[in-house]
Amino acid sequence: MRRRVLVLCALVVVASFAVGTGSYSAASVERDATVNVVADKDAYMSLLYSDDTVRLEGSGAHEVTVVTVRNRFTQPVDFAVTVTVTAGDGLTVKADAMETTSVSAGIGDAFDVPATIACQSPGQHRATVAFDVTATGAGVTAETTTSRTIEYLVNCSNNQEQTDTEV
Secondary structure (H helix, E strand, C coil): CHHHHHHHHHHHHHHHHHHCCCCCCCCCCCCCCCCCCCCHHHCCEEEECCCCCEEEECCCEEEEEEEEEEECCCCCEEEEEEEEEEECCCEEEECHHHHCEEEEECCCCEEEEEEEEEECCCEEEEEEEEEEEEEEECCEEEECCCCEEEEEEEEECCCCCCCCCCC
16 A cells, blocks of 8 residues: 555656646736827927027127926936037037036926037038937936937128137
């Protein structure tokens, strides 16, 4: 009798290894997801900038706001803004964000990214300012996938004093 019980126990153990415990290693579940594509100004990483060519008149330096960034996330976020400039010979453009500006913004906070465009010679000159923004926080990462650009057309007066602004 003992022998039969021992053989039966051995068969139960072997059978349990062959069948498994009923757990699984993968599952597939259908879920609904909604994605809304919104304009830059309405996004969680809100970006306000000019879509049109910005026209500036006069000699000297012009203070401009390249972009206003607003935190519309539900938590504080750290933003990094990098500005790239292409300017003609008659202009210099300087922005602090040319070396990446980092700003911590609370919920609803906004900050400006300024630049100075200075005439170096009379005439009509063009500058292109591009910027990229990255936002990081607890469980949050967002970034511009393509650079946003702003065109500046500057009509520098003929009777101006030359400006020695370096980039």
